Amino acid sequence: MTLDTSIFGFEFMQRALISALVVGLCAPAVGVFLVQKRLALIGDGLGHIALTGVAIGFLTGGSPLWTTLATTVAASVVMELLRSHSKTSGDVALAMMFYGGIAGGVYLTGIASDKGVANLQQYLFGSLLTAGWDEVWTIAVGGAAVALLMLVLRPWMSAIATDEQYARVAGLPVAGLNLLLLMTTAVVVSVSMRAVGLLLVSALLVIPVVTVQQFTRSFRATMYGGMAAGFLIAGAGVLASAVQDVPPGATIVLIGVACFVVAAAAAATARRVRRTWRRHPPPEGEPLEVELPAGPLGGPQPSTKG
């Protein structure tokens, strides 16, 4: 099968490709901290909330991008306050986001019935091909801002994501950084709904990161590798969807899932092979566990109490 790239002569395809590449590059920059914090599903939660935001856009006649951004940022603030100041656990707050977001979206779309459910569908599953240049610019600017912020703040963000208690004792502004993380996630969700759709937005946050971390040893390499993988997966998804005339969002996510499965299998195999060929070299200074001969001070009998 030869790849027919003539389709990229069309401007709408160029726009689609640029949007997808930007989202693919920037989403993992935030996602790496979410995976670290074990909040991999938060993007999906905010994606559901974003439905309500889109419906508010229909209702008010405003641009869905901006109403979505406002709604998801507000929701992320509420979520963080709930998590830190009440006894609501993370997954309960997440569940509320899933239910409330969908219900709000359907309810408000029902009120604004003249705009129709068909319109909502393009946000649910993505509709790259209808994006205009101004939307592409919004995606590029929002994505670049988020990625830059995360790259600059990487050591601080990874500290709060790894060990929040230690970060507090180190005097870091933990509450502020947590909020910043959720708000940047909200921005990524809002700008990437064009590319992969609200229901699949979590995928680009998470899949590139968990794919490359099969092979990486450092946080930095995982972050950069995740961004590169997201870029490639998004690009490949748009190409494949253009050639086969299928929805780009679903194609991007399927390619991502396939990459993850292959990477996980390859990493498991590599580990097994390496273990067979050479053991992990015993670290220097690591003493052998040896049994000491019983001394005169020893108790009545050698104790091996566990």
Add this chain to the structure above:
Amino acid sequence: MPVIATRDATVSYGGRDVVRGVDLVVEPGEAVALMGANGSGKSTLIKAVVGLVPLAAGAVELFGLAQRRFRDWRRVGYVPQRTGAASGVPATAAEVVAQGRLAHRFLGLPPRRGDRAAVARSLEEVGLADHAHCAVDTLSGGQQQRVLIARALATEPDVLIMDEPTVGVDAETQAALAEVVADRIDAGCAVLLVTHELGPLTDRLDRAVVLADGRVVHDGAPPRPVGEHADPRHQHAHPHAGDESDDFWGGK
């Protein structure tokens, strides 16, 4: 001016007092162990000192300042109880130790030469210089513990606060760690150490404070091991270390 001073410190979990009116003073350069059985409230007291759990009553002062107003966290090196250092995303030992320098850095600015040097020096001190670029989750339990201690050392603190740093660490590593900590004590760093076992680390102590049921029952010379506990083969494996629930000793 004491480095750490608690006055009548009381901490409650769900209306139950876990720490009851504890007065604890650590002077500059002094090495103090906080000892007691599981559930005696020693870890909780430490967490109250660094501000991770709120006080129900009493006061905590760090370097003469009320704990809530204390901001100079670069003077405090904290080693939390190890809770499986492996997390969602891999990180190298050097990256974890570098977190100890964040208190010295301005938000968003790259590390300076001094920061990188402190990280390298701390890894060297705990004997992990060769493992700086190994993923933490591929290291052994004792090595992971050493990484956490190196992170606290990298802060170049005036007081080291360590919560059970020797749980799951073999005797030889304990001896190596004791040397590292002794060097810091010699350099004038104060140490507050939570432990429930006597070992090389406790040999260098100036004082031990023993808690039982949330109260101070002993404040003076460190206790010496007797009987079975003096046996170097005696295993100190504590399946419930860090477990905050009620235990056999009726703690909390």
